[in-house]
Amino acid sequence: MKDSVIRTLALAALVVLPTLTVVAVADDVRSFEQTVLPFFETHCFDCHDQNTQEGDFRLDNLQLDFHAIHTAERWDEVIGRINSGEMPPPDQSRPSAAEIEQVVDWIGRKIKEGEHSRMSQRSSVAFYRLSREEYSHSIFDLLGVHYDTAAPGRMTADPEWKGFERIGSLLSLSPSHVEKYLVAAREILDIAYPQTLANSRTWKKDAIDIDWPNRGRRVVFQEQGIEDQVRTLIWPGHRMSYVEPAHGGYVMPPGIYRAKLRLSGLPSKEGRPPHVAIYCQQLDRMIFEQDVIAPELQPVTLEFETYLEGKITMSVTNEVPGPSNSGRAGRPSGQHVFTTLDHPLSRAPWQRKMTDEDGNALYPFLIFDSIEWEGPIVDETSLAKQTRFLPPDERAIDDVRESLSRFASLAWRRPAKPDEIDRYLSVVNSELQAGTSPRDAFKMGMLGILASQNFYYLREGVPGQHRETLTSWELASRLSHFLWSSMPDAELIAAAEQGSLHEPATLKSQLRRMLADPKIDRFCDSFPRQWLQLAKVGMFPPDEKLYPDYDPWLEKSMVLESTLFFAEVFRRNLSIREFLHSDWTMVNPRLATHYELPPPGDAGFQRVMLNKQSHRGGLLTQASVLSLTSDGTRHRPVHRGIWVSEVIFGRTPNPPPANIDAIEPNPVDQPRATIRMKLAAHTVHAQCAACHRKIDPLGFAFDNYDAVGRWRTEEFVQHGQGKHPTVDASGELPNGQTFDGPDQFKQLLLNHSNQFALAFVEKLATYALRRPMTIDDREAIHAIVIASQKEGFRLQNILEHFVLSDLFLKR
Incomplete structure (x- = not known):
């Protein structure tokens, strides 16, 4: 058995290693035979050889090629099982502490010796495609345009690995992606630079407008003097239409629209509040929803903003279980119209009761008064983002070149090279010669920049150059996409330009500023959603x-x-x-x-x-x-x-x-x-x-x-x-x-917080660095945990230690 195992290990190693390492492998075989093999024969092979393979784990065919990452990780798993006491099992003869220390030390040294070789196997340049989420945020921060990448017909969902949606090796690029990026760039630029600016309008719909049986009775209500008293009762589970700003055939100019929804919400006797939900058919999702708790005679006004464009239809629902008010038993009909719960004209005596004898609602009710829309909202901040890229003189070639260079440098997260700008400048010139207007010709140059892989790919490294550290521009981009899921802002770019971002004091100052920025909400939503695999909620x-x-x-x-x-x-x-x-x-x-x-x-x-x-x-x-x-x-x-x-x-x-x-x-x-x-x-x-x-x-x-x-x-x-x-x-x-x-x-x-902290930092690093962690990252992760432990594992402190670590600063 012993000779067979040695021959198997040696042969497996020699097959995969170049000639120059044969001597080293022979030394490894001899040291393995003296140090590890006796331990395996006594305590391990009974359960983990070719015949048993308990837990689908074999030891008799492990290679000694510690230069290969998959082999090193298998050996690292052996260390973990021995150190945890899991191997050998408790019911087997136990090795002494000295035996365990000797075996673990030998494996650990061999793993460490192969580290440099494993690190050098990494490619000189790494490409990471932006996730849908990052693309959307980047477009907004660059041009002030809200572009919903998840809307029907736009971009496909990103593949995930253990919940993470930004793993570089999975975010591949297909021809369909390129086509969608080109279509998206056209739409985005048309929104940012429309042919004519849309005027902001205001629409208001009251309770009569959304209640179709009463829409034709407005004149009657006016004559009765109750037009301003009519309210619409929305029972549990009932959906009512016509809450969009204008009729469904109206084309909404693209932009942000602000809505003010006025209504009351009566919880049921059991305490369940009603839930207002507004659904947009074209977006195929709820654009707003919230529980509502407001007395009948003290309605509340709920405000929200949403992006709209094109022909829009919407409905409002009381999204709680219960009897719908469809049919004569529920909704007011005939001469009855709802105004208040105790008004005699609100309900017929034979209709379903709404309250008990004490006036408590039997079901969670919504009482709708009105919805008011305003838009598209003129956002001065977004407008400034867009106008900053327009050349002062759209016919002056030097101004156009400078504007294209400025736009490309921000979009690509690095200084654009003159020869790169020349290509897009030639596109602008071609459009001008074809009779295109200067503004539209300039947009064609911008289109090429947005549809370039330099925008939708993050790149770290240079082909043919094996370097460990990030450049200032790469570091700024890694930091902003980690915390903001987007491009660096002006202050971060300035630090990169000055070359000071690698200085601990500057990096720490930038980090703390970014943590206090409202855009950190993106991290607080995206990271836990991916770390905890929350996308699986509702899968079944x-x-x-x-x-x-x-x-x-x-x-x-x-x-x-x-x-x-x-x-x-x-x-x-x-x-x-x-x-x-x-x-x-x-x-x-x-x-x-x-x-x-x-x-x-x-x-x-x-x-x-x-x-x-x-x-x-x-x-x-x-x-x-x-x-x-x-x-x-x-x-x-x-x-x-x-x-x-x-x-x-x-x-x-x-x-x-x-x-x-x-x-x-x-x-x-x-x-x-x-x-x-x-x-x-x-x-x-x-x-x-x-x-x-x-x-x-x-x-x-x-x-x-x-x-x-x-x-x-x-x-x-x-x-x-x-x-x-x-x-x-x-x-x-x-x-x-x-x-x-x-x-x-x-x-x-x-009682074992350190173990959780190690796992947490590993997940944090996976999210930030866009790749799974390996045993070669283990030492850096341990160092971050040790530094954070002194401060009680406070979350923002962990983030700081991580960003200042070699793990984050190096490729």
Whole structure:
């Protein structure tokens, strides 16, 4: 066995290595035979050779080519399993501390020796295509144009890797992308520089306008003297049209429109508030929605802004479950028209009741008064962004060249070279010779600059030059796209031009300025959404029969709780330990109902304090995380365990073996059994037990939460006989630590904050550097964590240590 293993390892190494390294490999084989092989033979090969391969992990065929990153990472995994006590298993003979130290030291040294070779294998230049989100933000910051890349027919969704949508190796470029970039550039420039400027207009629609049975009765209401008293009652689930600014055939000039919506909102007796939602058919999404809490006679005015263009149709809905007011039993009809709840003409005696004897609303009602639109809004800031690029004299070639150069330098995030500008200047000249107007000819030059790969690709490095450090321009771009998902601003560009951005004092000053800028809201939304994989929320819509209270607003509120929770930790510069457990969270009335918390006083999201009975606190017990790891009908402990392993511990478990049967529904003639009981059947198989032993406890900790994140003490089992079984949320971690329930589990996590900090910094680096981290980044990540630990792992401090680190400053 010994000779066979040595020959296999040596041969595998020699096959892949150049001749000059053969001697080094021979030395590695000899040292391996003396140091590591005896350890493997005694403690490892019984479970991890060609015959057993427990956990789909073999040691007998590991190569000694530490210059290859995939090999080095496999050896690094061996170190991790030995150091954690996971290998050898607790029921096997244990090696001494000296034996472990000797083996781990040998593997660690070999990994380190191969680092320079692995680093030199990186390409001399790296290209990173802008994500949809970054493209949209860059266009706005450059030209003041709101361009919705996610609108139907525009740009396709970005591929993701473990939640991240900006991984460079995945954001490839196809011919369809090039075509869409060209179309987008034309649309954007036409919006920024229209043939004629649109005048801002104001439209107002009252309750009579949107209520089609009453639209023809305005004269009657005028004669009755009640025209200004008519209001429209919107029952739960009912949709009403005609809330767009003008009729559907009117072409809205592109721009930002401001809306003022006046209405009342009456919660039901149970406390559920009504929810106003305005849907735009052309955009295929809600452009505004909010819970509404306002007494009948004290309506509120809600303001919002949205981008509109072209022919627009909209509808307004009370997006809560309940009886629609369709039909004679609901909406006022005949001689009746709604004015107030107690007015005799508002309802017929035989129609469905709206209130109880004490005047409390039986359902969450909206009472609509009016919607007023204004636009397109003349935004002086956006106008200044656009006019700054226009040449003083559009017929003077020197002015045109200077303007094109200025535009290209900002759009490309680096100084444009004269020969590059010459190409676009020739386009302008060709258009002028063809009789095109000077303004349109100049736009053609701008079009070429926007449709160039220099705009939609971030580039780091120069072909043929192997350098480790970023230039000032590359650093400015990396920093702005990390924090703002967009191009550098004027101050950052000035620092790059002066060459001072690499100086720690300058970099720290710029960082703190950027963290205080309103554009940091983009980071506070984008990073947690990708880090926590929140795009998966709602991927498996919950079964309506099992979860009748689940609705789209609850789903959106779940995601908003997590992103706003992250933003609150950032804004107050709290410790990232708050992500593991906290005595507060962010809720709106919808989530408060879902969590069975006291209703907040306002309709929006608020920071609320939690008590122990709420069973909440931190990210792990938020409904977003608990639902994204479920399948719509039941919770999935294994998937919850995998999520915790990846997000909290930074470890991705091995994929399951092939041909493993899924967990079947409970038979109707058998006693009801929890999913945990059924999972026990998987762990009796050796090929499953190794992984389930590590993953399952991480998911069992949250068995008290159902598929949509509600607390429970019994697990509802749809089929079977007998009582619903009691939840068992206890478990034992691979290191022997035990817990009983989510609170104790979160306390164990708090006791190992360093491990979470390592995983958090790794995810932060993946987002910022647009690539997965490797073992060659491990040392830098550790250094950031150690520096941050002294300051209590405060979020903004972690960001500062990261940006000032070699990991961020080098390619």
